[in-house]
Amino acid sequence: MSDKRQDIARAAIEAFAERGFHGTAVPDIARRAGVGAGTIYRYFKSKEALVNELYREAKSALVMAVTQGFPPPGSSPRQQFAELWRRLARYVVENPKTFKFMELLHHAPYLDRESLAVEQRFFEFGEQFFAYTSGQQLTKSLPPATLIVFVWAAFVGMIKAGHEGRIDLTEQTIETFESCCWEAIRA
Amino acid sequence: MSDKRQDIARAAIEAFAERGFHGTAVPDIARRAGVGAGTIYRYFKSKEALVNELYREAKSALVMAVTQGFPPPGSSPRQQFAELWRRLARYVVENPKTFKFMELLHHAPYLDRESLAVEQRFFEFGEQFFAYTSGQQLTKSLPPATLIVFVWAAFVGMIKAGHEGRIDLTEQTIETFESCCWEAIRA
Amino acid sequence: MSDKRQDIARAAIEAFAERGFHGTAVPDIARRAGVGAGTIYRYFKSKEALVNELYREAKSALVMAVTQGFPPPGSSPRQQFAELWRRLARYVVENPKTFKFMELLHHAPYLDRESLAVEQRFFEFGEQFFAYTSGQQLTKSLPPATLIVFVWAAFVGMIKAGHEGRIDLTEQTIETFESCCWEAIRA
Amino acid sequence: MSDKRQDIARAAIEAFAERGFHGTAVPDIARRAGVGAGTIYRYFKSKEALVNELYREAKSALVMAVTQGFPPPGSSPRQQFAELWRRLARYVVENPKTFKFMELLHHAPYLDRESLAVEQRFFEFGEQFFAYTSGQQLTKSLPPATLIVFVWAAFVGMIKAGHEGRIDLTEQTIETFESCCWEAIRA
DNA sequence: GATGAATGAGGATTCATTCAT
DNA sequence: AATGAATGAATCCTCATTCAT
Known part of the structure; x- marks a missing residue:
């Protein structure tokens, strides 16, 4: 069936x-x-509707995978960051095609308003996190948008390099990137 | 004419x-x-040949813009990194369409072997730089490939976020990303 | 049910x-x-079979409506002509969609032999009527086919003009067309 | 060429x-x-644009063929009517496919506003003629729209019957229909 | 060399018809 | 008997490429 x-x-x-x-x-x-x-x-309804529905579903699933039961109770912001990175990586490693799909389509002209809104919510979640950590003087006092852009850039680049065979996406590598990333943004 | x-x-x-x-x-x-x-x-010869030739030319021009007269004599590795970042940013700000073109086409199935080779040379240049800095214990003792991937990821993410209006690509922002990046990779 | x-x-x-x-x-x-x-x-059996069956049924119903109990006993040919015209008009006004359907499909390439035969019988009834009236020197001594063509043309044109809003299909108008028609063909 | x-x-x-x-x-x-x-x-531009352009051209050509140099100087209204009929018939006999095309498409839902406007101008020409003849008490004092509808109906029916093989479209037949028609509408 | 009209293979989409439920 | 999901052939239309001028 x-x-x-x-x-x-x-x-x-x-x-x-x-x-x-x-x-x-x-x-x-x-x-x-x-x-x-x-x-x-x-x-x-059409090829465009198909791609938009899939994009929204994929992005929503990613958000779900990351935000479900987050933050773990009693965890420090540093631990939370690590947890976020790990969750993102786990989702992407388990759904490599879906991630490639999302990245390839990202900001393409055939994405409709609704799809872009889902995308927007994804970034807002990150901004809120960094607004908090910067408020606590744990991360640099930069606009949250800047921090999320940096972190997301590093994450996406890591995954793509893995897919291209430029690096190996072992747990070790993933952790390495995470700690580099934190050092880049910590206060 | x-x-x-x-x-x-x-x-x-x-x-x-x-x-x-x-x-x-x-x-x-x-x-x-x-x-x-x-x-x-x-x-x-064909649409594919066109896109491949343009890709190679663009990538080569980028390499040229970055490597021409590099490193500036008497500069420290830290200064050299800043200079690389500045040169990349200048090229991209002056040729925004070309950068978008390169990123969009990056690793597309219609790129031929020769185009991918040019791409490869670009990364090799970065790897050599980081092999040197890591040897000097200025940057983390990670595989050069990992470092270049991280740096390139941050750079690309910054530019794309700028094009998407998520951040402002001022000199200030560009410098901020550069210093974050260095902190991420320094020993 | x-x-x-x-x-x-x-x-x-x-x-x-x-x-x-x-x-x-x-x-x-x-x-x-x-x-x-x-x-x-x-x-x-198929879309074609459907259209053909419906066409035959519609045409047969029209013939029925016109010929059932015709001619009224004791009526003159002139009265009979008026009666025919009135019956046609009544049927069409009561079944506007069916008439449009018949006219649109008329002589279409997907009508099969049997459907065209029903069509043929319809005209034959008219020809018999005019063969009689011409024999009586009440209508012009023209081939009955010519007379029925003329009359049917006027009738169809009247109805279509009504459907298109070019004229109003009042009883008055219908009678007017009828008397014009008779004057056109009377001896 | x-x-x-x-x-x-x-x-x-x-x-x-x-x-x-x-x-x-x-x-x-x-x-x-x-x-x-x-x-x-x-x-x-499209199949619809094609059919609309052809419709307008065909209808315009028909109008041209009928109205060019009409009315012949010094002719009586009766003669003018005959002339109109003859011109219509000549055009249609010379362009049978075009006429069938126009009739089949007539008032179809894919005709655009502009095409319907050309159609409208065609009828207006006829209405003007009959407004004049009725004013002269040569034709029945009926709305010009009614008269043109009747005449056009007879004409179209005659031609279609010819195409269907129901009657022979000889000059003789055409003249017969013309005179029947005049008798139908004359005062 | 340069053009752009012409082509037809290939694309997205629709729809008559079938068939498992 | 009735359904409507599934199909794939056929539709309209686009576009990479060619070639006569």
Whole structure:
């Protein structure tokens, strides 16, 4: 008993991650998903709607994975930062295609307002965290936006380099990047 | 006396930067360049050849801008790092479309072996620098690849955040990121 | 207890009348009829079979409405002509969609032999009437086919003009057209 | 030296006349015209634009054929009516496909405002004529719209019957219909 | 050399029809 | 009997590439 919507979503994310939005043909997605081309249109209004729905779902899942039960009670901000990094890494290592998909589509012109709003909420969560740590003089007194940009940049770069084979995404490496990152932003 | 190849290259880079490879039509490039569609094929064998040549040229120009007359004689490694960061930033601020183009195309499946080789040389230059600084115990004793990945990640993330309006790409911000970055990697 | 075949027939006639044969999708008909798409194929072999059956039924109903109990005993040919005109008009005013449907499909390439035969019988009835009136020297000594063509043309044009809002289909107008028509063909 | 736009127009009119708008595939038109499918889109923005442009051109040509140098100087209204009828018939006999095309498309939902405006001007010309003749008490004192509707109905019905093989479109028949028509509307 | 009209393969999407439930 | 999800052929349209001028 297969869930066709699920099959299509998975196939589409893989295909988009590999070849981009315009580089991916709807019939290719259908073939990968093991469904007829027309079937995709029973679940998604159009190719654009498909990519937007998947983007929102992926981004929301990432936010969920990171924020669910966060912060762990009794943890220090430094520990919380480490926890965030670990959660992000775990999600991405477990869903490499989904992450590539999100990064490739990031800020693409075919993302609609709603998709961008989900993206925005993701950053706001980070900003709130750093607004707090900077208030506590644990991190540099820089705009929270600057801090989250730096941290996210380092994280994304690490993952991409891993996917490109430039570095090995071992737990060790991931921790190394995390501690570099903290040293970059700590007060 | 206009140089048509130059016109085409500029137009193509802009178009690719805005809409990606598959999202850009060759006739659109021709129109932007003010030439006939057929003319593009006098200078480039195909759309793929075009994008690959442009990618190599752009990456090479970036390498040139960064490595020309580097390191400044009598400068310390710390000063050299700052100089590298400044040169990268200057190039990117002066050629925003070209940078977007490079980042968008980065590791795309239509880049050929030769283009990837240019990319590789770019990273090798960074690795050599960090091999030296780490040898001097100025930067962490991590694989040079790890350091260059971190630094490049921070740089790219900063520029992209600037393009997306998430932060302001003032000299001040650029310097801030630079010093954060150094703190992240210094021994 | 709804008669599904009836529902489908009504829905199909309306849809075909509005958008034509090729412009109407079978699932649209199903939705309008309040049945599943597959159900249509329990009652009709195919879309073509559907349109042909409906066409024959509609044309037959029109013939019925006109010829049932015709001619009224003791009526003069002139009165009979008026009666025919009135019956046609009544049928059409009461079944506007059906008339539009018939006219739109008239002589379309997907009408099969049997449907055209029903069409043919309709004209033959008219020809017989005019063969008689011409024999009586009440109408012009023209081929009956010519007379029926003229009369039917005027009738159809009147109705269509009414549907298009070019004239008002009042009883008055209908009578006016009838008397013009008679003057056109009377001896 | 063939004019491709002309080829496409002719082919499209024939195809639309035979199978209707939705029943005609763009590649079919291309094949008939002896051009590539893509070529059609160099001359017409879309299938809808194509049908609308052709409709306007056809209707305008018909108006031209009828109104050019009309009325003949020194002719009586009765003669003028005959002349109109003759001109219409000549145009239609010489351009049978174009006439079928116009009639099939008449008041179709894909005709745009501009196309309907051309249609409107056609009827207005007729109304003006009958406003004059009725003013002269030569034709019945009925609304000009009613008269033009009647006459146009008879004309169209005659032509269609001819195309369907129901009557022969000889000069004789055409004249017969004309005189019937006049008798129908004369005062 | 330069052009841009022409092409047709390939793209997104629709829809008549089937069939498992 | 009735359904409507699933299909894939066929639709309209785009675009990389060619070639006559």
